[in-house]
Amino acid sequence: ATEDMDVLLETLDLQRCMxxxxxxxxxxxxxxxxxxxSNRQRYEHIADQIDSTLRENExxxxxxxxxxxxxxxxxxxVFYVSPPALDEYRRWFQNWMDQQQSAAEAAKLSTENNPENGGDDGADADGSTEEHETN
Structure with missing residues (x-):
């Protein structure tokens, strides 16, 4: 087996605790x-197992x-292989993260550019506006 089960279980338990x-x-x-x-020990063990069991031309x-x-x-x-769906998911996730970051930055800029009303555009919660007369 490539894994040291004790170290793997320790790593999984620590992930749960975190x-x-x-x-x-x-x-x-x-x-x-x-x-x-624990992770370092795990990956070192995997590398050692591969090195000690994989013979030349295997x-x-x-x-x-x-x-x-x-x-x-x-x-x-070493050849790294990942399914096309994983690449598609990565691109979707990166695009989504970019959109979220852009929206957050736009909201922050809107608030910073209009500090006296905190970004309020004068509309009520239902989107309507009321005119107030002053005497």
Whole structure:
């Protein structure tokens, strides 16, 4: 097996712990350090397993997250393959993020350009406007 199950389970448990809101920044920091160390151990083990089991002129297949940190031995030729749907999703997500950022920046500029009314255009909640007479 490529994985060390104890280290994998430790990493998964730490990921779960990091999903819950924590009151202490110190605890959060220690969890992140522990998780980073566990991940490092995991990826080192995977690299060591590949190096010790894959012989010259053999082909191996590793299915792993694109965010992995496995450092492959220098004598191994690596090909990364991802399905077209993943590329399509990445482009959609990037476009969506760009739109969200543009909308947030536009809203911020609108508020900054009209500070006396906080960006209010004079319309009521229903979109109508009322004229007020002053004496």
């Amino acid at each position: 999903m819950i809101p924590l009151a202490s920044a110190n605890v959060g920091s220690r969890l992140q350090e522990w998780h980073a160390d 082909t191996g297949l590793l299915l792993i997250s694109e965010r992995h940190q496995v450092q492959f031995p220098s004598d191994i030729e």
